[in-house]
Amino acid sequence: MSSQRAPWAVQPETSRGRLHPEPAGDSRSPFQRDRDRIIHATAFRRLQYKTQVFVFHEGDHFRTRLTHSIEVAQIARSIARRLALDEDMAEALALAHDLGHPPFGHAGEEALDAMMKPYGGFSHNAQSLRAVTLLEARYAAFDGLNLTWETLEGLAKHNGPVRSPPPYIAEYDRLHPLDLASHASAEAQVAAIADDIAYNNHDLDDGLRARLFTFDEVAALPLLGEALADARDAAPGAPPERLAPEMIRRVINRMVIDVVAEAGRRIAALAPRSAADIRAAADPVIAFSDTMAEANKVVRRFLFTRMYRHWRVNRSMAKSRRVLQLLFTLLHGSPQMLPAAWQARAGDAGSRDCALTVCDYIAGMTDRFALEEHRRLTDPDIPG
Structure with missing residues (x-):
């Protein structure tokens, strides 16, 4: 397998290893083991009932964090394969x-960010690393999943260098340096x-499904x-539920092709000889072309x-923020209402340790568990 990878790809044989050997x-390979540990993690299973845009009870066919993550993985593998x-x-x-x-979703992140400001x-990026x-408590010898340095580095720098x-x-x-500046x-x-x-x-697909906007608006x-024009030409008279996927898969394909072509140009100009050269580069090597990046910005603004x-x-977002803000306020002020294992971590009411514990507890919730916990803590007719 190693002979099939580009010299500037990460090489499993030279991984920097794990914090706990x-x-x-x-x-x-070490990275296959990382992938498998992630799939078996409790936090991964919970993504099934975490919002992408629509809360889980608004429809069975809208994306959740789990389906989004699987779709990202499929696209990532496709690009990685083309680039060796x-x-x-x-x-x-x-x-x-x-x-x-x-x-x-983002409403929950905004609520926790506001409550954790002090x-x-x-x-959520730091919380992913924390998870x-x-x-994660699946191993007797250590906390967490003990992933490789390379995977932890990639998680910490998901949006680029961390200044x-x-x-x-x-x-x-400080415990396990991840070269954050590169x-x-x-x-x-x-x-x-x-x-x-x-x-x-996928948000475009869900937005069309929810009828938040129309094909005529998307066409502009x-x-x-x-x-969309290509999809209509290929499938004249197709109903909306078939036309949207036909359009979306064409857009995804064009974006993937654009990324691969732009990455090829950047890698050729950089002439890297190892993964270290990729990390040391002044700019990322994986990116959209300028034309595609601008088109992507227009779509983002539209969404x-x-x-x-x-x-x-x-x-929905306003209600969701209020649910999490109230949960945080109640539990931070009265940590004795936390489950026993979380109480042991929380310490004194109102303290920093208590805030971190409550934040971890809430961040790990699914949408439906958060709503149930809110009812248990606020409705006197529901037993605790």
Whole structure:
């Protein structure tokens, strides 16, 4: 397998290893083992009932964090294969990148960030690292999943070099330095851009399904208008539920082709000889072309105004923020209401340790568990 990878790909044989040394064990590569540990993690299973845009009870066919993560992994593997990178590592990072997301999507993140402001705020990216290095409790010998240095580096730098790390990333970096100021590997960059591709396209699909906007509006957007016209030509008279997937898959394909071509140009100009050269580069090597990047920005602006700020979504987000803010306030002020195992970690009411514990507890909730916990804590007719 190693002969099939580009010299600048991460090489499993030269991995920097794990914080807690382990024997090589079976025939899987270190990054295959990372991927498998992520799939078996409790935090990964919980993504099934965590919001992407629509709360879980709003419909069975809308994306959740789990289906989004699987779709990101598929796109990441496709790009990594075309660029002769390590597909297993790209897939592992794609599957893990949202493990730290709280319930209710960005509304939940905004609520926790506001409540945690006195203690350094809340970042789902830092929470993902916290989940795989501390909160998962599946092994007798250590906390977390004990993933490889390369996978942890990719998680910490999901959005590029980290100049001002959130508190937990800074804390972990002191224990296990992740070279935060440099770029991540090409595989980590692939996972990040696959996230962008999946996010926009699948939100378009869900927005059309929810009738937040129309095909006529989408037709006016760059890239999407051309893909929609091609889909209509290929399937004349197709109903909306078939036309949308036909359009979306064409857009995804064009974006993947664009990334591969642009990466080829950047890699040729850089002439890297190892993964270290990718990390040391002044700019990322995995990116959209300028034309595609601009088209992507237009789509993002459209989604922001027509979907993320749609009155129906705004109502749901406002209610979700209030649920988490109240949960945090009640539990931070009265940690004796936490389950026993969490009480032991919390310490005194109102303290920083208590805030961190309550934040971890809430961030790990699914949408439906958060709603149930809210009812248990606020409705006197429901037993605790």
